[in-house]
Amino acid sequence: MNAAGALFARHALLPEGWRHDVLLEWDAHGDLAAATPDAPAPAGVERATYVVPGMVNLHSHAFQRALGGLTERAGDGQDSFWTWRALMYRFANRISPDQVEAIAAQLYAECLRHGYTAVCEFHYLHRAPDGAPYAAPAEMALRIARAAQAGGIGLTLLPVLYAWAGFQDMPLRPEQRRFRSDPDQVLDIVAALEPLRGPQLEAGAAPHSLRAASSAQLRALAQGLPAGRPLHIHVAEQQAEVAQCLDATGRRPVEYLMEQVAVDARWCLVHATHLADHEVGMLAASGAVAGLCPTTEANLGDGLFPLEPYLQAGGRFGIGSDSHVSHSPVEELRWLEYGQRLVLQRRNIAVDGRQRDVAAFLWTQALAGGAQAAGRRVGQLRVGHRADLLVLDDLHPNLDGADTGEVLGRFLFCGNDNLVRDVLAGGRWAVRGGRHVDQDGIARRYAAAMRELRAA
Numbered sequence: 001m002n003a004a005g006a007l008f009a010r011h012a013l014l015p016e017g018w019r020h021d022v023l024l025e026w027d028a029h030g031d032l033a034a035a036t037p038d039a040p041a042p043a044g045v046e047r048a049t050y051v052v053p054g055m056v057n058l059h060s061h062a063f064q065r066a067l068g069g070l071t072e073r074a075g076d077g078q079d080s081f082w083t084w085r086a087l088m089y090r091f092a093n094r095i096s097p098d099q100v101e102a103i104a105a106q107l108y109a110e111c112l113r114h115g116y117t118a119v120c121e122f123h124y125l126h127r128a129p130d131g132a133p134y135a136a137p138a139e140m141a142l143r144i145a146r147a148a149q150a151g152g153i154g155l156t157l158l159p160v161l162y163a164w165a166g167f168q169d170m171p172l173r174p175e176q177r178r179f180r181s182d183p184d185q186v187l188d189i190v191a192a193l194e195p196l197r198g199p200q201l202e203a204g205a206a207p208h209s210l211r212a213a214s215s216a217q218l219r220a221l222a223q224g225l226p227a228g229r230p231l232h233i234h235v236a237e238q239q240a241e242v243a244q245c246l247d248a249t250g251r252r253p254v255e256y257l258m259e260q261v262a263v264d265a266r267w268c269l270v271h272a273t274h275l276a277d278h279e280v281g282m283l284a285a286s287g288a289v290a291g292l293c294p295t296t297e298a299n300l301g302d303g304l305f306p307l308e309p310y311l312q313a314g315g316r317f318g319i320g321s322d323s324h325v326s327h328s329p330v331e332e333l334r335w336l337e338y339g340q341r342l343v344l345q346r347r348n349i350a351v352d353g354r355q356r357d358v359a360a361f362l363w364t365q366a367l368a369g370g371a372q373a374a375g376r377r378v379g380q381l382r383v384g385h386r387a388d389l390l391v392l393d394d395l396h397p398n399l400d401g402a403d404t405g406e407v408l409g410r411f412l413f414c415g416n417d418n419l420v421r422d423v424l425a426g427g428r429w430a431v432r433g434g435r436h437v438d439q440d441g442i443a444r445r446y447a448a449a450m451r452e453l454r455a456a
Helices: 062-067 081-092 098-112 139-151 174-179 183-192 216-226 239-249 253-260 277-286 292-297 307-312 329-344 359-374 404-413 439-455
Strands: 005-014 017-026 030-034 047-053 055-060 116-123 156-163 201-203 229-233 267-271 290-291 318-320 390-394 420-425 428-432
Touching: 005 404, 017 404, 030 428, 055 290, 055 318, 062 081, 062 098, 062 439, 081 174, 098 139, 098 420, 098 428, 098 439, 116 139, 116 420, 139 183, 139 216, 156 183, 156 359, 183 216, 183 318, 216 253, 229 253, 229 359, 239 253, 253 277, 253 359, 267 404, 277 307, 290 359, 292 329, 307 329, 318 329, 318 359, 329 359, 329 404, 359 404
Parallel strands: 005 047, 055 116, 116 156, 156 201, 229 267, 267 290, 290 318
Antiparallel strands: 005 017, 017 030, 047 390, 390 420, 420 428
16 A cells, blocks of 8 residues: 555445445545455554544634624523624624634534534634724634644635625624625635645635625626635525515525526525525526525524425535534534424435435435535545545444444434544544544633633
């Protein structure tokens, strides 16, 4: 063997399904060089029992990790997404570049420990708290990149276009001044990230939402971004947003977006919660990915995505942890399915004509959608893709002696223990025995950042 690293898996989830006695080898760049089933076990190579591809977290606001658990106290009136957003804005306007880096590193280490090996960072903290630009306009984006590198997670960095406070070019409010950007400024940040692009980092862009970017700005950003780079956008997250879009444009959000720009496979429509029947078909037919974040959507009271008709129309989806009330792909996928069961009062919703196993369908489809949204060669144990994999804890009672047909079901739908034991990301071991390789150092820096924020 000439590989930089190797692992012998008694059972590995390859693109064609579970295979046995799989020799996985990766090169010095962190790409899989071989995934050979029915191989003899070579001497001196580490062994594992159950190996699956690492999951992609397709939607993240890293700084919001530090807000987790701090907004669960009722106000005087009815609380909603919009009251939560006001609290989030106040928090966002206190965070320094050093603190953002420490918070993001903590988040990414936690994501890795729970089975995410890649993340798409929807990044809109561009400016200083007073709205002034940093000396380096990409300062905050570079801090996110450093945090991802420190944690070892693969990153798709999406600088956000945020020009308006609402439809019909409503001026930004003072609490939004850190976010202010136009298409040229976003493209300048993308250009500044060019030297960092490589196997572990891609740079795309993200119009924040239809209320925060005009149709002309949407087109300018999409046309100015280098070909093939991912584009993400929040859309139809809240009923109030749908009503505002209808009032301003005469169209529902997804309908209006698709009239203004050519939505195709490089787009990820995040949330897309409130869709009319014809929009479900439009989104599915576009080839774009629906970016679903069930734990955040539940936490904020957004609503439930129409999963069953979307899947029946051939739609693609991935999952994200968004505001990071959870860092677990297991919890996102579990609640994606459970939410549908509660609404439809039936069981086993996320399946199709070829795959009747709910856990297998959810894991493999979310891998495919996440990889597409990330714009990186991830999500499969396939030669030429990144060496991103999870070693599950075969000694845990939930998995001890399990047949391969039971593994994903037990992983996703049995208990609350984290069954991820070891994590390889880009050919480097980021988690061993359930602990991140720099867990203590990252936690110390995070704790120091939180002490500073509490004292501010």
